[in-house]
Amino acid sequence: MAVFICSRCGAVVESNSTPASTGCPSGSHIWHRVCSSGGVAPKAGTRPFQCKKCGKIVYCSSTPAGSGCPSGGSHIWVRL
Ligand SMILES: [Zn+2]
Ligand SMILES: [Zn+2]
Numbered sequence: 001m002a003v004f005i006c007s008r009c010g011a012v013v014e015s016n017s018t019p020a021s022t023g024c025p026s027g028s029h030i031w032h033r034v035c036s037s038g039g040v041a042p043k044a045g046t047r048p049f050q051c052k053k054c055g056k057i058v059y060c061s062s063t064p065a066g067s068g069c070p071s072g073g074s075h076i077w078v079r080l
Contacts, residue, residue, distance in 0.1 A: 003038045003058050004031040005075075007068035012056055014039045032068025034075070035060035048080040 001014040006029040013019050021028040038046045038060035046059040053071040057080070058064055066074035 001039055002036045003034050003040065003060060003064070005034055005056060005058070005068060005070070006030055007032055007070050010054055010056060010070035012040050012058060030068065032065070034058055034064035034068075035062065037061040038064075049077040050080055051075040052078055 001016055003012065003014050004019055005012050006024060008026040008030050009024050011029065018031050019029065035058065038058060040058065042059050046061050048057055048059050049064055050057045051069060053069050053076055064075065064077050069075040
């Protein structure tokens, strides 16, 4: 499944489509798709990546996209 991170509250979810914008503690979620094949927990074929800025960990089959870091600007992903 794809992995999305909200650039406002830092929520991380896996979903096949863009999640609903409701329920963000800061108003409405602004979702950014960081990878199209992965999840929030380890799965076969994925590797863990952590953002040096916001500290989020995602499990993706390739390096996640940078846009939408909740700490501002772009994520800086480091493979764990
Ligand atoms: Zn949010
Ligand atoms: Zn980040």
